Amino acid sequence: MYELIQVSEKCYYINCPAKIGVYAGDKNNVYLVDSGNDKDVGRKVRQILEKNGWHLTAILNTHSNADHIGGNKYLQGQTGCKIYSSGIEAAFTKHPVLEPSFLYGAYPCKDLRHKFLMAQESSVTDFSDESFPKEIEVIPLPGHFFDMVGFRMPDGVVFLADCISSRETLDKYAFSFIYDVGAYLETLDMAEGIEAAMFVPAHAEASADIKELVRYNRAKVHEAAERILSICEKPIFFERILQEVFKGYGLTMNFEQYVLVGSTVRSYLSWLKDTGKMTAGFQDNMLLWQKV
Numbered sequence: 001m002y003e004l005i006q007v008s009e010k011c012y013y014i015n016c017p018a019k020i021g022v023y024a025g026d027k028n029n030v031y032l033v034d035s036g037n038d039k040d041v042g043r044k045v046r047q048i049l050e051k052n053g054w055h056l057t058a059i060l061n062t063h064s065n066a067d068h069i070g071g072n073k074y075l076q077g078q079t080g081c082k083i084y085s086s087g088i089e090a091a092f093t094k095h096p097v098l099e100p101s102f103l104y105g106a107y108p109c110k111d112l113r114h115k116f117l118m119a120q121e122s123s124v125t126d127f128s129d130e131s132f133p134k135e136i137e138v139i140p141l142p143g144h145f146f147d148m149v150g151f152r153m154p155d156g157v158v159f160l161a162d163c164i165s166s167r168e169t170l171d172k173y174a175f176s177f178i179y180d181v182g183a184y185l186e187t188l189d190m191a192e193g194i195e196a197a198m199f200v201p202a203h204a205e206a207s208a209d210i211k212e213l214v215r216y217n218r219a220k221v222h223e224a225a226e227r228i229l230s231i232c233e234k235p236i237f238f239e240r241i242l243q244e245v246f247k248g249y250g251l252t253m254n255f256e257q258y259v260l261v262g263s264t265v266r267s268y269l270s271w272l273k274d275t276g277k278m279t280a281g282f283q284d285n286m287l288l289w290q291k292v
Helices: 039-051 072-079 087-094 098-104 167-173 181-192 211-231 238-249 255-274
Strands: 004-006 011-014 020-024 029-033 055-060 082-085 137-140 149-152 157-165 198-203 278-283 286-291
Touching (some): 011 198, 055 072, 098 255, 157 181, 167 211, 181 255, 211 238, 238 286, 255 278
Antiparallel strands (some): 004 011, 278 286
């Protein structure tokens, strides 16, 4: 864990739960793709950079989930590096309480205000700023989160963030967190057609070919949708749907899983309703969902 692995002449990644990309633009200055989940990871990253004689110029954040921006504050404080982000992701990075608040749908209780869901705040610069390295291409990857992006480096390495998950992760946890199911499926279609020298997803092995894994991720989305539809054969309220999802996939309920899986299930319900496969109505002051 936390080994520096080279994938091209100028690109590396630090092997950790959410892979951290490293782009060595020249012999001295490097850019990170994300920063891990807390200051302890940030400290390990700084040690790796120092060992290689690299100066951290900037962190390129793919999105604002805490496991991707948790090292921002520490590294920015230690090195003075810029942190690039954009759109809603920038707002969440500057105001991290937005993540647990969004997931819970209200002010989050203490059980949700921890480093796995709420990073420390950091100052960000927009991708459109003239200081952003022109040789790096920003690739929109919406769906998993609001304005998630990936990055194509000049030597053909593409960092894919949470665009796809490994087979092992999907088989263990049943389905990955998704904010916008429709956008996520469109992103998978786009990713399947990308050509690159090497792909580095945050939660799957680096590979020169991701087509099969993209198809597996897509199949898991449709499998989850069919399971939710089967639960909703008769009118049913959300908490019962969520209970059946947890029971069906053998998941264990706690505050963190309640908001992560719960938010994803709500996103599926929205997508299924918008695509005409689900209806929703109010009865006895309850919102009930039913398969069409």
